[in-house]
Amino acid sequence: MPELPEVETVRRGLAAQIVGRVFAGLSFLEWPRTIETPAPEELSRRIAGRRVEAVRRRAKFLAIALDGDEHLVVHLRMTGQLSVAPQDTPRERFARVAFAFADGNELRFSDTRRFGRIALLNGVELAARFRDLGPEPLDAGWSAGDFAAALARRRTRLKPLLLDQAFLAGLGNIYVDEALFRARLHPLTPAVEVPEEGAVALHAAIREVLSDAIGSGGTTFSNYRDAYGQEGDYYERRRVYARTDEPCPTCGTQIVRIVVGGRGTHYCPTCQPAPGATLARIVPFAPAAPRRLVAEAGAEYVATTGGDDTDGR
DNA sequence: CATTACCTGCAA
């Protein structure tokens, strides 16, 4: 479920509900593998009596900071959900773990697919866990210039690169497709081939998409709910993700779905032309035409872009 | 770089 906007939405709702509350211990453990470290007994002992100081987010991780340098780190993965409810209330169907508060409520972690993970870390361990994450796209310090330079160092295609949390933190499958569409870049474009203005456009597009999505409370198309159980509204605002065969909102061309790096990838073949797909690539495939017409097309291509032309060979 | 694994539910 969760990419940066969803995790940020959960963070806000969770902070409003639990900052200031004091944990009493572990109260429910249906799926022990959810807890990476430490052993459940130790975790329970270490959180008991600890007060929630803040709920933070780094990339797609949530970090519930407790006094005494303890941090409850949560990764929702695909279907994880957090909620707060009285302990004596029936637990959700897919509840996996719950942490009791001293006031009779509990923090619940539900997770249909059981991919989600929770760890209790001290400050040093927390820093180590976040060490390899790339920049936060909404941080003021993340500049278009730095981003352009980083792209220029990579030959990888844009789609998998933007999904790489070490390159840039927080994007997932939905928002990569949405950002590439807004920047008019094809998902298979090698990063190094993105022109400067393309990098600037992509930098802006990433921020716009993430900000808009946070403003909509994230994207719900099946499982995702925030810390109050509410759905996000961004699904209806998306432009290409899961809109295969629907008309592009800009030009009307049917949205295409391909698989890149094993992930469903959606784009507009007109607005996001394939890498290198200029007249040089299109002309050879054009239907047979009078020689004079072909020559004119070639001449115009050379004149307007100055790229390497295959016509002469 | 692609594939598989981790899991389960749901729609075609």
Next chain:
DNA sequence: TTGCAGGTAATG
């Protein structure tokens, strides 16, 4: 029954 799903780590 098959394929697909918001993520990521571990394999060839």
